[in-house]
Amino acid sequence: MELNKAVRERRSIRLFLPDPVPRDSITRLVDLARWAPSWGNTQPWEIVVADGEKARELTEAFEAEGKKGTPPRPDLSIPQEFPEVHQQRYTGLGRELLTFMGIARGDKQARLQHYLNMYRFFGAPAVIYLLIDGALNEPYSCLDIGSVGTTLAYAAVQEGLGTIYLAAAMHFPDIIRRVLNIPEGKKVVIGLAVGYPHPTAPASLFRSSRVPVEEILRFA
Ligand SMILES: Cc1cc2nc3c(=O)[nH]c(=O)nc-3n(C[C@H](O)[C@H](O)[C@H](O)COP(=O)(O)O)c2cc1C
Numbered sequence: 001m002e003l004n005k006a007v008r009e010r011r012s013i014r015l016f017l018p019d020p021v022p023r024d025s026i027t028r029l030v031d032l033a034r035w036a037p038s039w040g041n042t043q044p045w046e047i048v049v050a051d052g053e054k055a056r057e058l059t060e061a062f063e064a065e066g067k068k069g070t071p072p073r074p075d076l077s078i079p080q081e082f083p084e085v086h087q088q089r090y091t092g093l094g095r096e097l098l099t100f101m102g103i104a105r106g107d108k109q110a111r112l113q114h115y116l117n118m119y120r121f122f123g124a125p126a127v128i129y130l131l132i133d134g135a136l137n138e139p140y141s142c143l144d145i146g147s148v149g150t151t152l153a154y155a156a157v158q159e160g161l162g163t164i165y166l167a168a169a170m171h172f173p174d175i176i177r178r179v180l181n182i183p184e185g186k187k188v189v190i191g192l193a194v195g196y197p198h199p200t201a202p203a204s205l206f207r208s209s210r211v212p213v214e215e216i217l218r219f220a
């Protein structure tokens with residue numbers, strides 16, 4: 001598959017089929033993604049996959065926290081505020097996504113359900129967790145995590161799989177460490193849900209917008 005096609009076809013999937021992803025497929029994604037660049041070739045990523053029973057155990061525990069309204073307690077702080085221009089893009093995404101999914105602004109029940117679906121990893125049969133050692137410099141290692149994570153996402157397209165980066169999947173890292181036997185000294189940076197996209201649901205067909213090149217590019 002051409003790079004151009006993989007980049008254009010990748011999008012965040014918010015409804016997966018329940019079919020399991022063969023471990024061979026996930027291994028192939030990681031085999032390709034390990035060629036991503038990293039600072040000084042440190043390759044700080046550690047990759048742990050939750051699938052089958054482990055994925056089910058995690059979703060149940062996360063959903064229970066979501067239903068109780070427990071505030072997230074991630075290893076890495078999640079931004080709550082943005083400068084105006086970024087805030088507009090953020091709220092714009094929420095508005096466009098919910099409209100596309102047919103969820104009315106005032107429909108509190110449907111919005112809550114969407115939020116809880118996030119804690120069910122949108123039905124994905126597996127989550128690829130990207131971890132770093134707690135002794136690493138956090139901002140710099142996170143550049144490398146983004147590098148390998150996005151390469152994984154493109155590799156998934158090539159395998160006929162869909163993904164979504166899910167901050168929600170790392171809201172309760174103590175649960176992740178317990179269920180996936182991850183030592184205390186490791187930080188859970190992000191989770192990428194992976195699976196076969198639902199073929200027709202709006203939640204798996206939605207395409208987010210982008211600002212035009214002229215707005216982000218300047219030759220000095
Ligand atoms: C670090 C990171 C965390 C994200 N966390 C979530 C999340 O918790 N829930 C969600 O619905 N989307 C999440 N996303 C997906 C973004 O909303 C999505 O990438 C963005 O809207 C662009 O759309 P696209 O991926 O379809 O191109 C996350 C993306 C990134 C990069």
